[in-house]
Amino acid sequence: MFSNYIKIAWRNLWKHKVFAVIVIFGMAIAFAASLLLSLTAYHELSYDQFHEHKKNLYQLYFHEQHAKGDETSSTMPVPLAPALKAEYPAIKYISRYGSSATDMVRYNNKEMDLSVRTVDPDFLRMFTFPITAGNANTPLGKLNDMVITAHCAQVLFDKEDPIGKTIELKSGNTWSAFTVTAVTSDFPNNSSLTFDILTRFEHFHDYQELKDVWDSDNHEVFIQLKDDVKQATFEKQTPSFIHKYYTDKLTNLKRDGAQPDKTGELVRLQTIPFTDIHFRTESNTGAGASRFYAYMLLIISGFILFIACVNFVNLSLARSFTRSKEIGIRKVMGARRWQLITQFWGEALIVSLFALITGLAIAYLLLPYYKQVFYQALSVDMLRSPLIIAYILGGFLLVTLFAGGYPAWMVSAFNTIMTVKGKLPVGKSNRVRNTLMVVQFVLSSLLIICTMIVWQQINYLRTKPLGYNKQQVISLPIGGTMDSERALSLMRDRLARESRVVSVTGTDMNIGRGRDGSSTTSMMGFDYKNKGVRTHWLRIDYDYLKTMDIKLLSGRDFSRSYGMDTAGVLINETMAKQLDEKDPLTATLNLDGSQLKVLGVVKDFHFKSLHRELAPLTMMVRPNWPVSYIFVRVQPDNLPASIEVIKNAWKEVNPKAPFLGSFLDENTDRTYNKETRLSKIFMSGAVLAILISCMGLFAIALLVILQRTKEIGIRKVLGASVPHLVGLVSKDFLVLVLAAIVIATPIAWYAMNSWLQSFYYRINISWWVFALAGVIALLIAFITLSLQSVKAAMKNPVNALRSE
Structure with a gap:
């Protein structure tokens, strides 16, 4: 019997090929898009989930109350971790995590930049980076022990056994020897912790000078609590630690007018669950990604799949009119309701299966292109994940039950006598169809509106004046292959001969995100006239203001005419306001015992992304x-030739280092990669949603016109014009689209207004965005409907009147 159902289902699909193709193609596109978007969301949400002890792992951070508001920071002083472990038995393991004094590595004749991290011996007990070779018990037991990843072993040793081999790390101008004791498996691409080499934290830069200093925060700290200790319990125990070791800081905060939080504390030591750090802005290790981004991908994928299902439901209900006699005859011949449901659901199953197979093929073929366009670290191997397989099968069953089961249940309930006569109760069917169409276009309109607002915000970020001229400036990372001061000096001398070069300078912090992928910051606090002051510190070199085209408001720039000019600083307007001096040029700042005079005040410029408020900045020239x-400003003509000149000069100056130069305007654009990806996804989702909606609208219009063939013929005989007939067929559907726009508008406003709150500098949502989105949706729907209604209105009415 079941094989008979399959044969009948196949014949019906073959008979109505147009509708079958529309449904299968629409569902296949929806399956493919939904799968790709869901894979991206899965990848984002899976960050750091692979650690065996993830439930007990946390990152520490400070939550401080200041006179102007609260601040958070995950950087810690060097002595904190040992003191914390000694005083709190609740901590099972603890590890600091910082940068090495260098990333320059040498083995035999190979020299290269690798990611070197300094950690405590507990690190590999806490985190699941399995040791595949060497000492698995105490891999960092001795001071000069070293652990490397499998990738690092391949790069440095090729097929040699790395265990026991000596690797040298550069510190200043000297090389220090380390012994490879273990090899770990490579970290997965959903890991927040990344490294090529691990060494003991005692090799952290300036460790000896900082090991007893509590007011210099410069690395991250992770803890593993014991199984019976809860996060909240541990946090309640930390205030006594703060009061013991941060007495001076608490005193200064009170002096400056800071108000305690609701717990009565000015400084709290808090914890972030390690599986959350990818999404938390308090963590410097995490990406600061937004869960909104991952959940939005899931929502968009659900939108697209739902819209395709709505098409399926509407077309199935509409086609029931053409199969009314078949349904009636089956009932008269004794077919039971469950048999009719099985028949129609079987057809839905075949369609869904074809669509799923086609969709998987499309997703597989589009995956490389998708990764390139949306910058996603996805792989085909993810499709073998049991969770993904369960997601695909579960989604397939839900779609089949919803898109096939509901129409089958509706059709099987029709009155037998009415169906034999070829008449069906259209009222309820049309209400269901109309409701689903409204929901369909609500989702499409939402995506159109969201796409426009995201695009506006990104365009605002890219065009907002930043206080400096980012055009024609090349940023070149120096790396660790040679002394950075010498590299800057040699590049200055080499480029002085080039007519294309306007000016050259150096800095310790890139602007935006360059090709080396790094993003750094330096925040320091100190007392100024019995008041706490916090500022970002930026190491610059001569000609920085000229190269960046930054306006000097008062005072003077650094000048070689004053020797090294290391006893002065430049500050921005925000820093000048914080000093609260009538004339900021009279101020002298105390930094590590050095008295630094304010030489000049520059106009505020955005040295960080526009997600954050413009902050105080202090700039200095300090060789140590x-x-x-290295920043190089070039002439505006023929930029490709200019970057080639810089590249050739760099190869002469430092032949061992790769050239990773990029233009600053590209760097600032890369800062908003997350928003750019979101914009592309919204746009792609909107296009797909509209395409699938229009396919359904096209098919529904075709079926409605077939039902009204005689009516159209009679009206045409009585003198109705083509535009009148087009309007007659289109108006009911356009009213539904208009209703969808009205419903979508407040939802879209709320969602996008919430998203915009993540930017300190943001656009105001304008009314015309919603009006334009409505016009676009109505226009697309009208064009789709007109394709069939014009064709029907142009037909010979005689043929229409003769038809049954």
Whole structure:
């Protein structure tokens, strides 16, 4: 019997090929898009979930109350971790996590930049980076022990056994020897912790000078609590630790007018569950990604799949009119309701299966392109994940039950006598169809509106004046292959001969995100006239203001005419306001015992992304604080030739280092990659949603016109014009689209207004966005409907009147 159902289902699909193709193609596109978007969301939400002890792992951070508001920071002083472990038995393991004094590695004749991290011995007990070779018990037992990843072993040793081999790390101008004791498996691409080499934290830069200093925060700290200790319980125990070791800080905060929080504390040591750090802005290790982004991907994928299902339901209900006699005859011949449901659901199952197979093929073929366009670290291997397989099968069954089961249940309930006569109760069917169409276009309109607002915000970020000229400036990371001051000096001398070069300078902090992927910041606090002051510190070199085209408001720039000019600083307007001096040029700042005079005040410029408020900034020229980047301003004509000149000069100056130069305007654009990806996804989702909606609207219009063939013929004989007939067929559907726009508008406003709150600098949502989105939706729907209604209105009415 079941095989008979399959044969009948196949014949019906073959008979109505147009509708079958529309449904299968629409569902296949929806399956493919939903799968790709869901894979991206799965990848984002899976960050750091692979650690065996993830439920007990936390990152520490400070929550501080200041006179102007609260601040959070995850950087810690060097002595904190040992003191915390000694005083709190609730902590099972603890590890600091910082940068090495260098990333320059040497083995035999190979020299290269690798990611070197300094950690405590507990690190590999806490985190699941399995040791595949070497000492698995105490891999960092001795001071000069080193652990490397499998990738690092391949790069440095090729097929040699790395265990026991000696690797050298560069510190200043000297090389220090380390012994490889273990090899770990490579970290997965959904890990927040990344490294090529692990060494003991005692090799952290300036460790000896900082090991007893409590007011210099410069690394991250992770803890693993014992199984019977809860996060809240541990946090309640930490105030006594703060009061013991941060007495001076608490005193200064009170002096400056800071108000305690609701717990009565000015400074709290708090914890972030390690599986959350990818999404938390308090963590410097995490990406600061938004869960909104991952959940929005799931929502959009659900929208697209739902819209395709609505098409399926509407077309199935509409086609029931053409199969009314078949249904009636089956009932007269004794077919039971469950048999009719099985028949129609079987057809839905075949369609859904074809759509799923086609959709999986489309997703597989589009995956490389999708990864490139949306910058996603996805792989085909993810499709083998049991969770993903369960998601695909579960989604397939839900779609089949909803898109096939509901129409089957509706059709099987029709009155037998009415169906034999070829008449069906259209009222309820049309209400269901209309409701689903409204929901369909609500979702499409939402995506159109959201796409427009996201695009506006990104365009605002890219065009907002930043206080400096980002055009024609090349940013070049120096790396660790040679002394950075010498590299800057040699590049200055080499580029002085080039007519394309306007000016050259150096800095320790890139602007935006360069090709090296790094993003750094330096925040320091100190007392100024019995008042706490916090400022970002930026190491710059001569000609920085000229190269960046930053306006000097008062005072003077750094000048070689004053020797090294290291006893002065430049500050921005925000920093000048914080000092609260009538004339900021009279101020002298105390930094580590040095008296630094304010030489000049520059106009505020955005040295960080526009997600954050413009902050106080202090700039200085200090040789013992090395530069990390060389900035070169070039002439505006023929930029490709200019970057080639810089590249050739860099190869002459530092042949061992790769050239990773990029233009600052590209760097600032990369800062908003997350928003750009979101915009592309919204746009792609909107296009797909509208395409699938229009396919359904096209098919529904075709079926409605077939039902009204005689009516159209009679009206045409009585003198109705083509535009009148087009309007007659289209108006009911356009009213539904208009209703959808009205419903979608407040929902879209609320959602996008909430999203915009993540930007300190943001657009105001304008009314015309919603009006334009409505016009676009109505226009698309009208064009779709007109394709069939014009064709029907142009037909010979005689043929229409003769038809049954």
